[in-house]
Amino acid sequence: MKVPRHILAQTIAERTLHISDSALLAREIAAYLLTERRTAELESILRDVMQYRASQGILEAELVSAYDVDQHVIEEVRQLLRRAYPKAKTVHISPRTDASVIGGLRVDMANEQLDMTLAAKLSTLKRLTAIDKE
């Protein structure tokens, strides 16, 4: 029988709370997904895991920017997130660079996003001017 995704996510999330060897857990999950032919679901499962962990007070966010950001920007974002989510006990931030955002910052969470990038502003601008033209 196929194990429902949320159960799978919950189990993984529980394991992440009590295990410290991330590499070992990763191999276990990879093997499981392969035998069950569910590798395509990895992305959704991990988002479920993030959400479950968030409900346990572990907030995880990805910080996307065009250039490397320094530690003090990360700290600032951490403060921002702590204010926005007072229940969070831990806040994990993993920075990532992506030239396509052009400038500014974007904070991605399991199912929320704070978009302060130039790319987003430009596309809003494009949309608004397109409507004006009609």
Next chain:
Amino acid sequence: MKDISIQELSEDIRAAITELKKRPEIEEVGVVTRVGDGVAWIYGLTQCGYSEMIQITATDGTSVTAFAFNLGEDEIGAVVLGDDTLIKAGASAKLTGKVLEVPVGPELVGRVVDPMGRPLDGKGPIKASRTSRIEQNAPGVLSRKSVHEPMMTGLTAIDAMVPIGRGQRELIIGDRQTGKTAIAVDTMINQYRQNTGVINIYVAIGQKLSKVARMIERLKREGVMEQTIVVATSAADPASLQYLAPYAATAMGEYFRDNKQHALIIYDDLTKHAAAYRQMSLLLRRPPGREAYPGDVFYLHSRLLERSAKLSDDLGAGSLTALPIIETQAGDISAYIPTNVISITDGQIFMETNLFYQGIRPAISVGLSVSRVGSSAQTKAVKSVAKSLRIELAQFRELAAFSQFSTDLDTETRHRIERGQRLTELLKQPQYSPYSVWQMYATLLAATNGCFDAVPLDKVKSSEANLLRDLKHDHGTEMEHINTGAEPDEKVQKMIVDIANKIAVSYKPEEAKVEK
């Protein structure tokens, strides 16, 4: 420790997956729990997709193909293609990760095959180099172009009043034995006679093999088989094969459509196809709906017929024209399957038993037949004479119904009725003798100009034959020109009418008066 980050974990998992994938494939195996009526129930194979092919190990060691049809929570219902008696409970089943494919390409032309593309004509294996999935998505809106080239059937009644264009889907509907197949066969023959280069694909679904064999024999005799593919299933074949036949044949037709060619596909008939699908569905315990058909029976034919299309110039401007056939019971076109297919197609040719027995063959009901897109594909020549034809026939039908009860009719009415009778007579056409454009044009021009009005009814056909013979003999070049589709100038028109009048006179109008 709470320090595992999902981002890191995610990367680790992906890395591990790529590494593990390099190792020998882990295979999923299911077990057949019970089998019968062409259906195998399989435990396991939770990753199976809809319509995926499954290989089941048979008792004799070979493997039998089945395709997944019901994806249950704890078992799969698979339809066996082939002999289900070779499968025993406990047999192992494996996924193939593929959906059913058939060979396609020019190598199939001239052959008779089953829905899996296996030869049935004993002419040796088919060396097709390509295969195609039997279920394909229909071309989208942007890949299409509106229908604008004619697909002539060679039957005057159809080409003049319900013209069909390349890429159109025109339903042929009627009771049993009303000449439905005859229309389709004549259309195929016409493609050969007019040298259109259109590839014919004829799909026999659950028919008597003797009938199919006779038709193939005829096609060979007419020389049409060289540009025809016949996909045959008989009434004795399992429902699964009958169900697959039209999809497989369409895949074969799509090859021509997608390679800048034109193909014509005939589904004979979709009533039996729906019945085969119903049989499969009931055996698989799907909930029956109206007339015991499963709920998705509409989708069964809509997804099939949508694949016939005229492609845009960017895609090579090829086309696939469909002539689905539906058999009605006692002329009831409001039954479930007929209404469904009528709503999917671009028009219908309705065949009437009454007309057939009155000797009006092809027994096309002018009032109930329509072509919703074909008029823009009609050749100019035929179009110019067809307009008045429809109106005159409509008036005739109305008057004929009235005049049955009265004896003294005014001259105007009598005249209309006589014209109508002659037009009806002229639209009769024997089997296997399609007309070319100039023949239709000359006949209709003469008739709508009243040339045959004085000719006795039983002589109308022979005076038409004389007219056509004289025209062909004395004015061959002009007639060839009409065949290109262009409407001839007034000089030629007058010439045709004059010749027709001269012939009509020779049929002794005195006799006609006496007959009245």
